[in-house]
């Protein structure tokens with residue numbers, strides 16, 4: 001009597017293990033189309049910073065969604081651009097790496113946009129041997145007529161893709177895309193422990209939250225010349241103490257970041273602290289400094305130090 005039961009149990013065990021799905025789902029596209037918004041929506045956490053400015057994301061950031069029988073490893077990547085300096089070259093190498101290990105490729109476009117700035121990346125998409133989901137984002141800003149013509153346009157341009165009109169911001173069709181990805185994931189055991197949410201350390205998120213405030217409050221080249229280096233992250237029972245340095249490329253930029261009587265920097269600090277407290281679920285003490293680090297964007301050694309090169 002017990003043998004058939006044991007066999008049944010083992011069969012169930014094996015089939016449940018076989019049925020586990022896991023894989024890499026890499027999101028690529030032009031700057032500012034909503035890639036990070038989508039990844040955060042899937043993960044349910046604000047892992048990637050979001051602003052209305054292009055080139056908000058500079059790294060490849062993993063967001064992992066764990067279910068009982070699946071692990072979806074999403075990659076948010078920087079928007080595709082023609083690099084003008086070394087930092088941007090590194091950003092594009094993150095995009096390149098996202099092509100290399102994808103099980104499912106998400107190519108995100110927004111309503112009304114044209115092709116990618118980089119033809120080689122576009123060719124890789126249309127010749128991809130893996131499933132490609134083309135997400136036509138921001139349809140909340142569109143109408144039926146425009147939507148139909150956009151779907152027709154992208155069907156012709158990327159014939160190998162399945163097209164989903166979505167609104168990452170309002171959640172329209174997001175669950176449908178999620179379910180379709182699960183269907184497409186290969187059978188595999190999990191790649192990461194099931195409680196893992198991301199591949200980045202705590203300090204990375206401190207840097208990013210501060211950089212988000214800088215993107216929001218400073219104009220022109222300033223946000224693109226800034227890098228954050230969190231030098232201290234010290235967790236006590238009731239509070240986390242952090243010390244971060246805002247690096248700029250020139251003396252004039254240092255003055256602008258600090259602002260009249262330090263008011264501009266103070267605003268960055270106050271807003272960043274609020275978000276950090278939300279992110280870590282704990283009281284935060286944040287000290288901010290500004291330093292000139294000439295031409296860090298073009299210096300291989302510095303870029304490596306800040307995590308832009310492997």
Ligand SMILES: Nc1nc2c(ncn2[C@@H]2O[C@H](COP(=O)(O)OP(=O)(O)OP(=O)(O)O)[C@@H](O)[C@H]2O)c(=O)[nH]1
Nearest residue numbers: 031032033034035036037055056057079167168169
């Ligand atoms: N109306 C509308 N706006 C959206 C939608 N999705 C994203 N956005 C907005 O578009 C802007 C860019 O969003 P991000 O998620 O930062 O875009 P991204 O593609 O990650 O940008 P980069 O990191 O710079 O390449 C933000 O202001 C978002 O709020 C959407 O579905 N509808």
Ligand SMILES: [Mg+2]
Nearest residue numbers: 035036056057
């Ligand atoms: Mg982004």
